[in-house]
Amino acid sequence: MGETSSVYSMCGMCAVRCPIKVEVEDGVVKWIEGNPHVPGIEGSLCAKGSAGIAFEYDTERPQHPMIREGARGSGKWKKATWDEALDYIAEKLKKITEKYGAKAIALADRSGPFTDLTKSFVKALGSPNYLDHDDTCAKNVNIACQTLFGYGRGELGYDFANTKHIVLYGRNVFESLQVKEVNNILDALDAGAKITYIDCRATVTASKADRFLMIRPGTDYALNLALIHVILKERLYDVDFVNKWVTGLTELESFIVPYTPEWAEKETGISAQEIINLARDLSDAKPKVIFHGGWMLARYLDSFYSSRSIYILNTLMGSIETKGGLIIAKGPKDAGAKPLKSIGDKIPEVKDKIVDADMPNKSLGTGHIVNLYKAIKTGQPYPVKAFFAYRYDPMASLPDPEAQKKVLDNLDLLVSIDVNYSETGWYSDVILPEATYLERSNIIATQKGPKPGFIMRRQAIPPRYDSKPAWEIFTLIVERMGVGQYFPYKSIEDIWNYQLESTGVKIEDFNAKGSVGLSKDPILMGRNDLKFKTPSGKIEFVSQTLTKNKFDSFKAYVTPKKPEKGAFRLTFGRSGVHAHAQSQNNIYLNELISENVLWMNEKEAKDLGIKDGDKVEVSADGYSGKIKAKVTPLIHPEAVFMLHGFGNEIPPKTRSYKKGLRDTKFETGLLETIDPVGGGVAYLECMVGVKKA
Amino acid sequence: MSIYYIHQDQKRCIGCYACEVHCKTKNNIPVGPRFCRIIPVGPKMIRDIPRQQFIFMPCFHCEQPWCTKACPTGAMQKRSKDGIVFVEQSLCVGCKSCITACPWGVPQWNQETGKVLKCDYCKDRVDKGLKPACVTKCTAHSLKWISAAEASALKREKFAKAITEF
Numbered sequence: 001m002g003e004t005s006s007v008y009s010m011c012g013m014c015a016v017r018c019p020i021k022v023e024v025e026d027g028v029v030k031w032i033e034g035n036p037h038v039p040g041i042e043g044s045l046c047a048k049g050s051a052g053i054a055f056e057y058d059t060e061r062p063q064h065p066m067i068r069e070g071a072r073g074s075g076k077w078k079k080a081t082w083d084e085a086l087d088y089i090a091e092k093l094k095k096i097t098e099k100y101g102a103k104a105i106a107l108a109d110r111s112g113p114f115t116d117l118t119k120s121f122v123k124a125l126g127s128p129n130y131l132d133h134d135d136t137c138a139k140n141v142n143i144a145c146q147t148l149f150g151y152g153r154g155e156l157g158y159d160f161a162n163t164k165h166i167v168l169y170g171r172n173v174f175e176s177l178q179v180k181e182v183n184n185i186l187d188a189l190d191a192g193a194k195i196t197y198i199d200c201r202a203t204v205t206a207s208k209a210d211r212f213l214m215i216r217p218g219t220d221y222a223l224n225l226a227l228i229h230v231i232l233k234e235r236l237y238d239v240d241f242v243n244k245w246v247t248g249l250t251e252l253e254s255f256i257v258p259y260t261p262e263w264a265e266k267e268t269g270i271s272a273q274e275i276i277n278l279a280r281d282l283s284d285a286k287p288k289v290i291f292h293g294g295w296m297l298a299r300y301l302d303s304f305y306s307s308r309s310i311y312i313l314n315t316l317m318g319s320i321e322t323k324g325g326l327i328i329a330k331g332p333k334d335a336g337a338k339p340l341k342s343i344g345d346k347i348p349e350v351k352d353k354i355v356d357a358d359m360p361n362k363s364l365g366t367g368h369i370v371n372l373y374k375a376i377k378t379g380q381p382y383p384v385k386a387f388f389a390y391r392y393d394p395m396a397s398l399p400d401p402e403a404q405k406k407v408l409d410n411l412d413l414l415v416s417i418d419v420n421y422s423e424t425g426w427y428s429d430v431i432l433p434e435a436t437y438l439e440r441s442n443i444i445a446t447q448k449g450p451k452p453g454f455i456m457r458r459q460a461i462p463p464r465y466d467s468k469p470a471w472e473i474f475t476l477i478v479e480r481m482g483v484g485q486y487f488p489y490k491s492i493e494d495i496w497n498y499q500l501e502s503t504g505v506k507i508e509d510f511n512a513k514g515s516v517g518l519s520k521d522p523i524l525m526g527r528n529d530l531k532f533k534t535p536s537g538k539i540e541f542v543s544q545t546l547t548k549n550k551f552d553s554f555k556a557y558v559t560p561k562k563p564e565k566g567a568f569r570l571t572f573g574r575s576g577v578h579a580h581a582q583s584q585n586n587i588y589l590n591e592l593i594s595e596n597v598l599w600m601n602e603k604e605a606k607d608l609g610i611k612d613g614d615k616v617e618v619s620a621d622g623y624s625g626k627i628k629a630k631v632t633p634l635i636h637p638e639a640v641f642m643l644h645g646f647g648n649e650i651p652p653k654t655r656s657y658k659k660g661l662r663d664t665k666f667e668t669g670l671l672e673t674i675d676p677v678g679g680g681v682a683y684l685e686c687m688v689g690v691k692k693a
Numbered sequence: 694m695s696i697y698y699i700h701q702d703q704k705r706c707i708g709c710y711a712c713e714v715h716c717k718t719k720n721n722i723p724v725g726p727r728f729c730r731i732i733p734v735g736p737k738m739i740r741d742i743p744r745q746q747f748i749f750m751p752c753f754h755c756e757q758p759w760c761t762k763a764c765p766t767g768a769m770q771k772r773s774k775d776g777i778v779f780v781e782q783s784l785c786v787g788c789k790s791c792i793t794a795c796p797w798g799v800p801q802w803n804q805e806t807g808k809v810l811k812c813d814y815c816k817d818r819v820d821k822g823l824k825p826a827c828v829t830k831c832t833a834h835s836l837k838w839i840s841a842a843e844a845s846a847l848k849r850e851k852f853a854k855a856i857t858e859f
Binding site for chain 2: 212
């Protein structure tokens with residue numbers, strides 16, 4: 001054995017970014033485990049995290065910059081040096097800026113703790129157009145949460161470890177998993193907590209639940225309205241808390257009258273008595289009750305109101321800012337510490353407005369990726385001609401890739417910066433390979449929560465191929481655009497030192513555990529001293545923001561479409577083995593699940609002459625594909641289900657090439673179908689035909 | 694049986710297959726052979742809940758292993774100090790007798806080398822005072838590395854807790 005070293009870092013196999021410890025022997029990563037110092041982790045790592053080693057040593061990932069030679073998507077590439085690729089990009093950007101202004105440049109990523117870098121990059125170029133992926137994820141949840149509390153959903157953490165009853169709406173915590181959350185929930189179950197799991201499909205999470213309610217797809221909102229109805233009618237709510245902190249209870253009381261449990265039974269298929277029992281059980285456990293507001297809730301046209309009703313339920317249980325409930329995230333300032341300095345502080349403010357600031361009939365908030373696509377397509381309110389997709393693959397995640405290609409064809413420059421070959425990358429003009437999470441360091445991140453702190457992703461080994469870390473890629477582009485003064489960094493340590501300047505924390509403070517805590521104990525506001533960032537300072541059942549923007553605070557329920565005979569609502573989700581569309585080619589993860597199957601209800605399958613394991617043809621609006629059927633009683637008859645992320649069409653990824661089907665290809669015509677208030681994509685407004693192949 | 698035992702807490706196992714990948718990356722095993730498996734059983738409706746179990750199947754490291762007896766070359770061995778059963782790769786001739794003999798399907802065929810591979814409880818880690826990869830990194834802390842004696846004590850304790858309500 002030669003030289004060994006170990007480093008604390010952050011995983012990069014999915015967007016959860018669990019803290020890890022990486023062990024290196026003679027320059028080779030030999031072992032990755034969950035950071036043993038972190039409660040709830042203590043060595044634990046999921047399958048994807050462990051397969052990080054296989055990812056690192058895979059040859060089927062981009063190994064050098066590539067410039068497109070043939071038509072977009074043709075797969076004809078020229079190997080380029082970094083100078084060639086970056087010069088090419090800079091030249092295009094200069095032309096675009098000259099003709100349309102810097103605002104014609106946009107960058108989107110998948111949000112997260114490192115966005116100070118990407119936001120600052122866009123700002124340095126003089127553009128307001130930094131966007132994230134959240135329309136396809138938690139945007140509805142985030143905005144629903146904001147209209148009630150003034151906090152985004154990320155600022156309301158769940159204290160699972162101390163709770164008594166957890167209600168999950170399709171939030172499949174044990175498959176679409178976060179390691180720490182899994183352990184906190186399992187600890188709670190060990191201590192006697194209950195799970196109520198509501199979904200149109202029986203998942204692993206359903207198998208661990210105390211109550212599994214098979215719900216008709218698209219009717220979560222109806223269930224919530226009925227729960228609120230029972231809770232108000234039977235005065236099961238936390239009266240003191242609600243009287244003190246809520247505005248708009250009277251309006252809610254009059255709105256909720258028609259939404260009886262008996263009415264909801266007809267909508268949801270869940271019996272009225274079950275709904276009443278659930279409301280009473282939850283009330284018994286209050287305030288140690290958590291209704292999960294939703295992680296990915298880009299599903300239906302009413303997902304915003306559905307999520308909002310979930311947060312109203314939490315409020316009625318008094319479970320806000322209390323042990324075993326939802327706890328408002330605290331930042332460095334709440335711990336009496338100084339925050340990190342932003343790279344963007346040194347860069348002049350951009351005068352232009354973000355592309356969807358004044359779009360007509362738009363949903364709440366700005367920075368919606370769907371609106372960026374609209375602008376690229378129409379040139380309104382102004383043209384956007386350059387698009388950086390940074391570790392983001394909209395062509396695999398947004399609906400209808402064929403429709404997207406037509407939109408993206410309006411761009412003069414499409415750049416993908418990624419560790420993988422993504423569908424978007426394959427259609428772009430330039431691929432810049434980012435160093436993997438084991439090969440790069442990132443900027444320091446702030447961890448908000450009851451115990452705020454700072455955390456660091458640290459390079460474990462040098463890049464194996466001709467790739468670079470993001471901070472260097474963005475610095476090199478900024479320099480070429482003549483504004484290098486805004487990114488005066490020669491190393492990641494330069495950036496870290498700048499970020500830490502006023503905090504009193506040093507780089508070496510991260511050596512011992514990988515993070516630096518700013519508070520020994522959880523910080524909780526006093527029960528009578530809560531602060532909400534709404535206009536009224538209260539929890540706004542009737543939201544001033546919604547009213548101002550001419551949206552209802554309480555939306556009348558609309559029954560979802562029922563699929564015709566032989567047609568089904570296409571639902572999708574995750575397993576514990578794969579992350580989005582990025583891991584299916586990993587040798588070990590591919591070995592576990594190499595293709596997806598179509599779950600369908602046994603009665604419906606029988607009517608169509610389909611048996612378990614048969615090949616079926618799935619079709620929607622001119623697109624069809626074949627896949628094996630998994631026939632089961634454990635999915636609602638109106639729905640079919642497939643795992644997301646399969647059906648890769650990029651030839652260099654040989655193990656996953658054309659294996660299984662991609663759900664987004666069936667979502668034809670849904671690119672602009674969004675929740676009108678939250679702006680989240682209404683993915684599940686997708687009906688498919690199924691027949692025996 | 695070896696002095697060690699891997700206890701699986703069914704209540705905590707979420708069937709995420711991480712143990713299989715922890716094992717494969719640690720032991721650098723090619724696609725195909727798997728030293729441990731998670732075998733999903735169910736779902737079966739029990740009081741309106743679709744219960745599923747995920748059974749963890751490593752090597753049991755038998756006290757009187759079928760595989761060592763069947764091995765004609767002495768490649769399949771049992772360590773005297775702690776009973777870990779392992780394959781000495783240099784002696785394996787790929788006859789597959791152990792695959793035939795093992796009632797649990799534990800010995801695995803390595804197509805690349807034409808030899809048998811199997812779970813050795815990560816004995817190099819055990820010798821350093823560490824636990825096998827599957828246990829160390831189990832996502833849900835469902836797997837526990839304990840002695841066979843501790844395993845029975847743990848089971849009794851769990852049962853007692855489960856039947857008691859206050």
